[in-house]
Amino acid sequence: MIKGCKICGIFDSDTLNFIINHPHPPKFIGFICNYPKSSRYVEFENLKKLLSIKKNKSEFVAVLVKPDKEILEKIKNLPFDYYQIYDCTPEQINSIKKIYNKKIITAFTIKEKIDVEKCHFFSEVTDIYLFDSKGYEKSEAFDHNLIQDIKLNKELMIAGNIQFNDELENYGKIADFIDLSGGLETSGLKDQSKIEIFLNKVKQIKNET
Numbered sequence: 589m590i591k592g593c594k595i596c597g598i599f600d601s602d603t604l605n606f607i608i609n610h611p612h613p614p615k616f617i618g619f620i621c622n623y624p625k626s627s628r629y630v631e632f633e634n635l636k637k638l639l640s641i642k643k644n645k646s647e648f649v650a651v652l653v654k655p656d657k658e659i660l661e662k663i664k665n666l667p668f669d670y671y672q673i674y675d676c677t678p679e680q681i682n683s684i685k686k687i688y689n690k691k692i693i694t695a696f697t698i699k700e701k702i703d704v705e706k707c708h709f710f711s712e713v714t715d716i717y718l719f720d721s722k723g724y725e726k727s728e729a730f731d732h733n734l735i736q737d738i739k740l741n742k743e744l745m746i747a748g749n750i751q752f753n754d755e756l757e758n759y760g761k762i763a764d765f766i767d768l769s770g771g772l773e774t775s776g777l778k779d780q781s782k783i784e785i786f787l788n789k790v791k792q793i794k795n796e797t
């Protein structure tokens with residue numbers, strides 16, 4: 589059952605203001621903190637300015653790929669509710685969680701069934717499981733059937749080339765939250781008209797379930 593959504597890859601104040609003040613804002617808003625390969629990466633000084641805003645009903649997520657101590661220390665006082673972490677071991681995530689006192693979205697990049705099975709090693713350190721494609725910044729897809737029958741002890745978020753106008757209700761069979769980034773863009777920039785359709789659609793699905 590879809591409980592809400594995440595909009596990821598925000599890097600400009602106009603888009604952030606639009607979604608935070610939307611009548612049906614996303615539950616989560618993600619910011620790329622340490623992955624310069626992504627066109628949505630936000631440098632630290634710009635990140636500080638961007639996040640100096642009232643969050644209203646949304647929660648802020650720091651998206652981190654194998655974060656080192658330098659970036660973790662830099663962002664520790666920023667108003668993040670969750671750290672979304674790629675490419676770390678359960679031990680590394682447990683250490684980050686304890687030191688920085690953040691809730692954790694553990695991200696798994698999926699190509700085959702064995703990639704899905706890895707999630708069970710993270711059950712003690714994860715607050716939300718995120719299943720994403722191997723594309724990272726490229727918004728690639730993966731076979732969602734690979735996670736259709738998985739049994740987890742926490743909530744599940746799904747990403748990977750999902751589009752704003754997909755039949756989003758179908759994802760309710762496998763996930764609690766839908767995560768979009770590239771699917772809300774036109775020519776590499778977040779498109780407010782697509783965001784509007786997406787957020788209203790998620791609200792509609794929640795009302796129907």
